[in-house]
Amino acid sequence: MRSMHYDYFIVARYRNKEQAIDLADRLRAAKKTVYCFAESEPSAQHVAVLDDDTEAAMAAFESIENWREDPRVRDIFETDMEALRASDAVVVLMPVGKSGHIESGVAYGLGKQTIMIGEQVETESLYLIFDQEFSTVDLFIESIGSGLIG
Numbered sequence: 504m505r506s507m508h509y510d511y512f513i514v515a516r517y518r519n520k521e522q523a524i525d526l527a528d529r530l531r532a533a534k535k536t537v538y539c540f541a542e543s544e545p546s547a548q549h550v551a552v553l554d555d556d557t558e559a560a561m562a563a564f565e566s567i568e569n570w571r572e573d574p575r576v577r578d579i580f581e582t583d584m585e586a587l588r589a590s591d592a593v594v595v596l597m598p599v600g601k602s603g604h605i606e607s608g609v610a611y612g613l614g615k616q617t618i619m620i621g622e623q624v625e626t627e628s629l630y631l632i633f634d635q636e637f638s639t640v641d642l643f644i645e646s647i648g649s650g651l652i653g
Contacts, residue, residue: 510535512590512610514603517541517550517564518557523596526620526640533647538586545582549575590615594643595633597621607632618643 511530515523520541527539540546550564570576583606587593593610595603597619610617611632619633620643637643 507538507586507589508536509538509586509590510592511537512587512593512606512615513537513539513596514593514599514606514610515540515596516598516600516603517546517561519596519598520557522640526594526596529640529644530647533644535647538590540579540583543579543582543586545575545578549579584609587615588613592616592618594618594620596640597623 513523513527515526517540523539523541527537527542530537550560567573567576587606587609590610593607593615595607595618598621599607607617616635617633619630619636620638620640622638623630623636635646637646
């Protein structure tokens with residue numbers, strides 16, 4: 504992957520890829536640069552190609568034997584981490600799984616602006632890593648248009 508700068512890095516479950524792609528499209532319409540894992544070349548090559556059905560694709564990907572040594576997994580990891588480092592802010596579209604929580608922690612550790620979209624009902628002390636929270640994508644997009652977020 505060639506190095507590029509992004510305004511936003513989107514974190515979401517692959518099972519929610521349609522919502523993540525919609526968010527990416529809306530951010531791009533607001534003239535923002537975006538990295539969305541579901542649109543990445545490694546994701547298209549190594550996950551979506553497994554099956555057009557999201558659940559089947561994830562089941563196949565999650566069952567890769569010896570995943571630590573699998574070059575497909577390494578390709579996705581390296582591409583995502585490079586894009587995360589090259590992003591100003593990380594937008595977490597809830598709910599997320601283990602990977603999304605890890606990416607959120609990495610972003611926080613790197614000093615990135617962290618934004619959560621979605622309702623968090625129960626108390627979760629570590630969610631204090633998020634600089635901003637929005638209950639809906641619409642409210643987040645409105646905040647960009649109003650200048651509340653860069």
